[in-house]
Amino acid sequence: MERRDQPQTLGALVASGYRPQSVRAEMRRNLLRRLATNDALIPGIIGYDDTVIPEIENAILAGHHIVFLGERGQGKSRIIRGLMGLLDPLVPAIEGCAINDEPTAPVCSVCRRRRAAEGDALPITWITPDQRYGEKLATPDVSMADLVGEVDPIKVAEGRYLADEDTIHFGLIPRTNRGIFAVNELPDLTEKVQVGLFNLMEEKDVQIKGYKIRLPLDIVILASANPEDYTSRGRIITPLKDRFDVQIRTHYPRTLDEEIAIVDQEVAVFERADLPIRVPVFMKEIVAQLTMEARASSEINQASGVSVRVTINNFETLVSNAEKRAVRLGEPEIVPRLTDLPAMTASTAGKVELEYGGEDKSEGDLVERLINRAVSKIWEKYLGLEHCERIVAHFEAGWGVEVSDRMRAEEYQEGLRQIPGLGDAVARLVGPVESPGLLAAATELVLEGLHLHQKLNKEREGGRTTYRA
Numbered sequence: 001m002e003r004r005d006q007p008q009t010l011g012a013l014v015a016s017g018y019r020p021q022s023v024r025a026e027m028r029r030n031l032l033r034r035l036a037t038n039d040a041l042i043p044g045i046i047g048y049d050d051t052v053i054p055e056i057e058n059a060i061l062a063g064h065h066i067v068f069l070g071e072r073g074q075g076k077s078r079i080i081r082g083l084m085g086l087l088d089p090l091v092p093a094i095e096g097c098a099i100n101d102e103p104t105a106p107v108c109s110v111c112r113r114r115r116a117a118e119g120d121a122l123p124i125t126w127i128t129p130d131q132r133y134g135e136k137l138a139t140p141d142v143s144m145a146d147l148v149g150e151v152d153p154i155k156v157a158e159g160r161y162l163a164d165e166d167t168i169h170f171g172l173i174p175r176t177n178r179g180i181f182a183v184n185e186l187p188d189l190t191e192k193v194q195v196g197l198f199n200l201m202e203e204k205d206v207q208i209k210g211y212k213i214r215l216p217l218d219i220v221i222l223a224s225a226n227p228e229d230y231t232s233r234g235r236i237i238t239p240l241k242d243r244f245d246v247q248i249r250t251h252y253p254r255t256l257d258e259e260i261a262i263v264d265q266e267v268a269v270f271e272r273a274d275l276p277i278r279v280p281v282f283m284k285e286i287v288a289q290l291t292m293e294a295r296a297s298s299e300i301n302q303a304s305g306v307s308v309r310v311t312i313n314n315f316e317t318l319v320s321n322a323e324k325r326a327v328r329l330g331e332p333e334i335v336p337r338l339t340d341l342p343a344m345t346a347s348t349a350g351k352v353e354l355e356y357g358g359e360d361k362s363e364g365d366l367v368e369r370l371i372n373r374a375v376s377k378i379w380e381k382y383l384g385l386e387h388c389e390r391i392v393a394h395f396e397a398g399w400g401v402e403v404s405d406r407m408r409a410e411e412y413q414e415g416l417r418q419i420p421g422l423g424d425a426v427a428r429l430v431g432p433v434e435s436p437g438l439l440a441a442a443t444e445l446v447l448e449g450l451h452l453h454q455k456l457n458k459e460r461e462g463g464r465t466t467y468r469a
């Protein structure tokens, strides 16, 4: 469907059999088509198939304004933008209109006059979904002028009266007419702007500088908010809250596999520094588990939440730390391992809000505790003490093993040869592989798990760690 193949004047448009449709009807029609063909409502959304998606489908079919409630990093913005996919690829609008007026029934005074004057010759333009989508991050600085409009002093100076609709410079919402307007963090709008938004949604009019202008816009409003902010008294004016027909609660991934699937989708690392990247499954699981531990931690403010971006950024950090090692030591592959985990402190700390308690709390210590919990769980998943008895016996005979994020992967081979049972434990983690990097990573997990289960002591000196019984 090319723009140039479409009718270019009102007369040609009407002659083509064109029937105007509201945004709601258009979104409904496109959703019904997808339901009939089993196409995804929003591609790339993981973990919401049985929870959020069915609720969105019902809301769209019912023609509702939606508010999405969820903590940070639950994909709310992605869902909202994804719903643009329910708009037609091209719809006609009156050329030059600031508010995308529908050609057969224009709303703004300029278009109404032009239609009367130009008749069938009125020029038509064809607009795309992104031209019919607007979004605004709500802050206390967002004004009525931004969202609704203001009097244009230049037009007033040209001799128009203030009460004349022609003097208005339309804001973001009217400019999204016949489309979708999204307000992120809705409770951060001032009460005055909330009233303006309500009037637009409910009364179909706008008040600008005391003048009421009728503006029957055709817009689906989607909003997002943190649940605690939304329900706090006084943050949202009641009539506006009532105007949102449905609240849809988003959530974090419910399983480790979903958390990892999101990382795999968002971080496409196949090769860096011309070297292959091999990430052991258990390393991905540790990174995802760390986030899950953070979401369950009483030391972290759970009202703001722990974003999936923590997992994504930690994973990127881990790969980067491993990349540095590979480049410095001239190794043939990039393999993240446990001694890279402390590097994640920097990518975790800024994304979680600590709860205020009586004691002094350091983000670094907290991240270390979370890492330990995550490593412990993943170690138990694959190993457990019953698979490590011979290894422990060897250490009890007085042996020690040194590891470091600066050591060559080959240096771990000697321990694998000398410590009875270590090879078997490592094989449980990575299978029968030849890769020195994977073997080194698995060796570190075996030893650290034994330390976390009080079977080995751990001494740190400089960048090196020594495990002993």
Ligand SMILES: [Zn+2]
Residues within 6 Å of the ligand: 094, 097, 098, 099, 100, 101, 106, 107, 108, 109, 110, 111, 112
């Ligand atoms: Zn217009």
